[in-house]
Amino acid sequence: MLEISGLGHSYGGAAPVLKGMDLKVAEGELVTIVGPSGCGKSTLLRCIAGLIAPSEGKVVLNGTAIDGVPDELAVVFQDYSRSLLPWLTVRDNVALPLRRRGANRSERREQAAEALKSVGLADAASKYPWELSGGMQQRVSIARALAYRPSFLLMDEPFGSVDAQTREDLEDLVLQVHRAQGMTILLVTHDIDESVYLGDRVVVLARNPGRIREQLQVTLPATRDQIGTRADPEFVRLRAEVGGLVRGVAH
Amino acid sequence: MTHQSTSSRGLSRPGKWARGAVGVAVLFLASEALGRAEIVDRSYLPPASTVVARAFELFGDAEFLHNVRVTLTAWGLGLGFAIVIAVPLGLLFGSVPAINTGARAIVEFLRPIPSVALIPLAGLVLGSGLGMEVPLIVYAASWPILFNTMYGLDDVDPTAKETLRTFGFSRTQVLLRVSLRSAAPFIATGVRLAASIALILAVGTEILSGFGEGLGIFIANASNVPDGTRDVLAGTVWAGCLGLISDTLLVQAENRLFRWHFALRSGAS
Structure with missing residues (x-):
């Protein structure tokens, strides 16, 4: 279980990249984070991974405040070719x-x-x-x-650099792994459809400074498939809502 | 995969060899003609065939082979020490900015001094023989290794380092497991440059110091006797061949060890 409270960060005294962020991810939950570019997604990720110490607030993973890289956490980066x-x-x-x-x-x-x-x-x-x-x-x-x-898997825009077909296959792989291993997953994406398709919950970020705009519970059935789920009226509704929030349009 | 990495660098392997052989043949014939034309006295410039024949003859000369062994020992020791000193130093300079800044002034002062200019000084302080030759070689051969190590570290992918950090590897472990491995092809190129510099220094030091043992001594002594030019040139041919062989072996080792590097460079992914 991940608990983020009052998290804020600024690089070297510049304007804050993240401000007053509170977020909880329950054991076994798959939460997706989506937001416009410049919303502090990667800073948030680095704080959770223990790669940087936030200037404000704290991140607690399974009851222990993160100070350095936690042992029970793994990260999947977008740049697979450079990460391997x-x-x-x-x-x-x-x-x-x-x-x-x-x-x-x-x-x-x-x-x-x-x-x-x-x-x-x-x-x-x-x-x-x-x-x-x-x-x-x-x-x-x-x-x-x-x-x-790991008990906690962090994914940073993991499918941002693959083609559409591969992307769908990998999305299903994540769902399958999540179901089979029951690990907690936090997945950052810039793709609105993907955030709804994968998430038990979608967290929408806003920028300047990076903060949480809205959190939406995804009420779709737990078992999802690329054709059926994407045609589900609830999926279509959620996608429009998330889309509006990301673009900053009120619903 | 292997054929991709070689063909990407231009000619096919037999094609390269053929062109190289033609080049050698042309040079050989030109030098042969020049020698036989007797434009200059034959004892000053013997024809290429005479020089090559003498070079082969030297295979059977135990004293000469002993000289070659002495030079190769100095070369090997010097290059070995240079690697052992310059790679860790490069890692230190390349990964600790404070040390890098501090050492920069010393490095910039020492680097432009031609190593050959230090031979008389080394002779005065260290005398002659391996005790003087090896430190000079180490000094000269360390530079390309040091700079290539630092250059290679600059080129290390931050994502790869960050990935290992997230798996709990310490900074030192990341330096050894990612940075050093990733810089290894650059370091190897530095070692190859250093190898030829080391050979120049080994032979050059012997020639200038003038007594003792070694291929350079053989050349220096030959130059002092009448009709010695043939031996001087035969010795030079040996030095050139030693350099060529060591370079070829090192290139092959690089291709074998860093297949991943050339595969990525040629755009296969």
Whole structure:
């Protein structure tokens, strides 16, 4: 469970990027964050990941205030090609974080194989990331996060650089992983449809300074599919509402 | 994947070899003709065939081979120490801005001094032999390795570093696991440049210091006897071949070790 209270941040005394942000993400919930560019999404993400210390407020993960990078958290970045290490095979990339935890070689291999299987890449283990397509590379970085077995998964515009078809496949992969492993997921996106399609709840941010404009509970059925869900009148309604909020139009 | 990385650099492998061979042949024939035309005295400029024949003959000369071994030892030791010193120093300069700023003035003062200009000084302070040769080689060979390490660190992807940080790796671990690995192809290029500089220094130091052992000593001694030009040139051919062989081996090692680097550079993703 993640609790953010009074979070604010400014870089070197400049105008604040984030201000007075309060947000709770319950255990096992999938929350999507959507907002216009410049709303402080990546700063928020860095505060939660413990990469920067916020100038105001605090972030509490599973009862512990975040001070440095928390052990039970994994991040999936947008730039999969730069986030994966090109000199390591797919298997070694996935297994690398486990080495930091002191897992031995056979444990690492086993968990990496399992994670790769769960993203449908069991056969690609011995390849290098740059031998794979963009969508497959992002699957590898998802597998890397899964193998780490975090209780909390942070995703930073994970499907911003793949084509539409791949994007839909990866969205369904996230839903499937979320269901199967029951981990808490916070996913940042700039895609309004995606925020509604994936989220149990959508958090809409506003900019100047970055703050929460609105939170919407998604009342769609838990099981979703690309064709049916997107045609659901409730999806269409939510999408319009989120769209209006992102553009700053009141409903 | 391998053929992609080689073909991307222009000619095919046999094509490159063929052109290289033609170049060598043309130079050889020109020098042969010049030598045989006797425009200059034959003892000053022997024909290429005579020089090459002498160079081959030297394979059977135990004393000469011993000299070559001495030079290669100095070269290897010097290059080895240069790597051991310059890579950590480059990592330190490249990752701690305060140290970098502090050291910049010293570096900018020392770097323009031609290493060869230090040979007389080294001779005075360190005498002769390996004890004088190796430190000079280390000094000269460290620069390209140091600068390429720093340059390579500049090029490291911040996303890769951040990713490992989010998986709980410490800054030092990130430096070794991401930055050093990612800069390795640049460092290797630095080592290859350093290898040829080290050979120049090894032979050059021997020639200038004038006594002791080594390929440079063989060349220096030959230049003092009548009709010695043939030996001087044969020794030079040896030095050139040593440089060529070491360079070829290092290029091949780079291609093998940094396949990922060339694959990314050629745009295959």
